[in-house]
Amino acid sequence: MPGLLGPGQLLALMVLALQPTGTQEAQCPIPSIANGQLSSAENFTQGSTATLQCDPGFVPTASTVRCTSSGRWYPRVPSCVPGQCRHPPSVEFADFQHRREFLVGSTLSYSCRTGFSLIPGVSPTITCLQNFSWSPVPRLCQRVQCSSPVIPHGTEASPRRAEYTSGTQVEFQCDHGYMLRGSDRVQCSSDGMWRPPVPYCDRVCGPPPKITNGQHSGMGLTKFPYGSEVKYSCAEGLSLIGDESLHCTSEDGENLTWSGPAPECRVVRCPRPVVERGRMTPQTFTFPYGLLLHFSCDQGFRLHGAAQSQCLADGAWHPPLPTCQPVLCPQPRVPFGRLKSPLGGRGWYQANETVTLECLPGYQLPNKEVMEMENAWTATCLPDGSWTTLPKCMKEGDGDVCQEVHYIKSTFECGVPVEEVKILLEIQKLLLEINKLEMELEN
Missing domain, CATH: 2.10.70.10 (Complement Module, domain 1)
Known part of the structure; x- marks a missing residue:
């Protein structure tokens, strides 16, 4: 251990102690050297030499020293410093970080180069040992490998x-x-x-089914992934009957198939639509599959059925063609009046038909009204199903106002709509105001 005297040093001290004091030679002091000690076959007297021995892992700064006549060591007492390992060994496919020195006890780690990986279970670290050599270096790196690429199907x-x-x-x-x-x-x-x-x-789905006199948008392709769509079209002059497009789909969740059969390309024509007293839009002379027509009726006629119809794959119009029926007016009803013409027994009248009305006995037409004949009135059925202005019959001898009141009362009893009655009441109110002003002016 550092600071303890070795066997040679103890022997030298014992020899010095036994020598007479008068003949004692000059001696050099026994130094305390960390991590080492001096050893010599002679006493540490003047002229003697000593060797510095260091502990494992350390090296002397000077290997020998000599004791001078002045009792000092020459050169000065050396020391034991930590030793170093030489340059680390090379490792295949690996590198390390370079340093200026590698002292005993220090460690060094290797890293694998690009494309190589550390072998599992092997440490990439080595140590500088006390004998100034490196600990054993195993094989560290192996080439990087990817797993075997296997794809089903x-x-x-x-x-x-x-x-x-x-x-x-x-x-x-x-x-x-x-x-x-x-x-x-x-x-x-x-x-x-x-x-x-x-x-x-x-x-994938295979090629979609082909059609005669037509084609689909996937021509030239042989594989169609799930969800693919192809659209069909026909040669000019032919109509596509069936679904315009097909999709690559699955019915069992695993196998793929097309969503249906292929459509057909064929000539489809519907007969010329005939609607008497009617008109169609657009005006055309050909009626192929898919054509949509709109219908309307001449004046005086009303459309019965759908206003539009389309030519479908069965060569028929759907919905069926409409008809134009004459517009009819209901039998005119006049309070306190009746039909005079021979047509009086009918319940409905066609447009432009004219009837003659007269007042019941004890009633007459107002003087203000224009009469075609004495106490008679004509009315015509209009194209919208209403009549021209109907006459008003007032009781003979009643004033205009009283007659109007009777007229309103009879109208209300005959089931005339309330809104029309309200309008009549407003008119009568105005008439009363006019009569009142006339009386005031006369007075």
Whole structure:
């Protein structure tokens, strides 16, 4: 241990103690050296030499010293300093961080180069030992490998390898009836992962069914992934009968199939629509499948049925064509009046028909009204189903106002709508105001 005297030093001290005092030679002091000690075959007297011995892991700054006549060591007492290891050994596919010195007890770690990885269970660290050598260095690094790329329903375009090291490229192809989803070429990267990710093979539909005198939008393709859509079209002059498009779908959740049968291309014509007393829009002379027509009636006629109809695949109009029926006016009813003409027994009248009305006995038409004949009135059925102005019959001898009141009363009893009665009442109110003003002017 540092500070203790060695056997040679103890012997020298004993010899000095036994010598007579008068003949004692000059001696050098026994130094205390950390991590080492001086040793000599002679006493530490003047002219003697000593060797510095260091503990394991340390080296002397000077190997020998000499005791001078002045009782001092020359050169000055050396010391034991930590030793160093030489340059670390090279490791295949690995590097380390360079330093100026590698002292005993220090450690050093290796790192694998790009494309290589540390072998599992092996430590990348070495230590500088006390004998100034490095601890054993095992094989540290191995080439990075990616897992074997296996895709169901697909194969590698090239023969399979036993190992897939960093930088290896692989191409894939799918079996018949499948389509590659993803990149067809991948590479093993330095982290052991495939870049881009390994693709997969997905089921596909085969070519969609063909149609005579037509085509679909997927011509030239042989594989159609799930969800694909193709649209059909016909040659000019033909109509597409059936679904315009088909989709690649699945009925059992696994196998893929087209959503239905292919449509047909054929000539479809509907007969020329005939609606008497009616008109159609647009005006055309051909009536192919899909044509939509709008109908309306001439004046004096009302449309019965749907206002539009379309030519469908069965060659018929749907909904059925409408008809134009004459507009009819109900039998005119006049309070305290009646029909005079021979047509009086009918309940409905066609447009433009004219009837003659007269007042019942004891009633007459107002003097203000224009009469075609004495105490008679004509009315005509209009194209909208209403009559021209109907006459008013007032009781003979009653004033205009009283007659109007009777008229309103009879009108209300005959079931005239309340709104019309209100209008009549407003008119009568105005008449009363006029009569009142006339009387005031006369007075």
